[in-house]
Amino acid sequence: MKQNKIIGLCFLFVMVSVLFFSYDMELNAGTANKDDIYSVLKQKIEGIQPEALKVRHHLHEFPEPCFKENETSKYIAQYLRKLGLEVTEGIAGTGVKAVLKGAKPGRTIGVRADMDALPITENTDLEFQSKNNGFMHACGHDVHMTNGLMSARILSEMKDKIHGTIVFIFQPCEEGTPDGSPSGADRMIAEGVLENPKIEAMLGLHVMPDYPVGTVALREGPLMANVASVFISILGKASHGALPHQGVDAIYAASMAVVQFQALISRMKDPNERAVLTIGKMDGGVRLNVIADRVDMEGTVRTFSFEVQDMIRTGIENILKGLQLSLGITYEYRFENSSRYVKNDAKMTQMVLGLFKKILGESNVVITEPMTIGEDFSAYSHKIPSLFFFLGVGTKGKTMEKIHSPGFSPDEKALYYGPLLLTSAAFEMLDAGH
Ligand SMILES: [Zn+2]
Ligand SMILES: [Zn+2]
Structure with missing residues (x-):
């Protein structure tokens, strides 16, 4: 009896040990699996660099502006179709969406790239310079598109490892329209890009020459x-330039307005809040000895809270009312919200920060201050949890031309890091959801 008990206990001990051991093995296999995926991604992306360069050079050679990305969009749709994805064209004009279904069930996430170029004449010594005269991919959207296409290519080869669905979105007109009407992201959302399948989280990036390649x-x-x-528009009354008292000088009033607007930034706003108000265009007058009866002005306002934006909007109007009272002008005033601030979801940021540090090394992941440039990716980020990051495209030790300049030329090693980070983050986001 006693002996049986001992044998029984020994048996139980062995069984429990075996169970523990196999559980531990499984756990290790799980971690190893994840690391395996990242090393497979690295290898595969390294392997398609010649293809990535070819695609980027083609897109760079044929830049097309806001809502006119016709050939670009055809090229992208064709590329995605060849990968076997479900492709929809013609969203918001030239927008393209491609759905990649993983072998296993899970969440649905979106990866967004923008397609438009700028009306800038290229001034680089690249062999694959713009052939569309007067237009250039000076904001790096050619790199964004290439990163999106290469990510789609790699992930479509790894379908069996994907839990869930990835929707690739190629969006027109990120730069916005000159008249302030809705840009590409808003229009694509209005046309249902986030539905069927319903996208639960969104991922995007922008190249940034201020950071060296290999950093984010x-x-x-x-x-x-x-x-x-x-x-x-400031409206005055024309008169002889030598008899200003007989007219209402729109140029003088407009000058006063421009100067007074800066009080909204320096005197009216909490100094802890960030904001910029720039009048970038002013047009008025007929000749040296005529009092101008009209001045048209255009400007941009950058803020990080809707309260500060509201204060500036009403502040501008109050200044114009004041000038109406003191100088006798009348005015027309329009304030258009072009895009809201880009909002990074807290949980996604923490998750991606950990992942990027693992992939790039701790010192290559920078926590940045908010930037006063805008991005219509914000439209997605105010609808669903989103994550947007800056991809370093600077070359160490070289002074880089900035984005929107005719000499902008990103370091092409970004065609490795971009897809690596996008595809790794996609795996991480999908895995977090099952
Ligand atoms: Zn831009
Ligand atoms: Zn851009």
């Missing part, structure tokens, strides 16, 4: 600014 920058919460456009 991001932050939780507001990353990029609310963007608003200001359109003002």
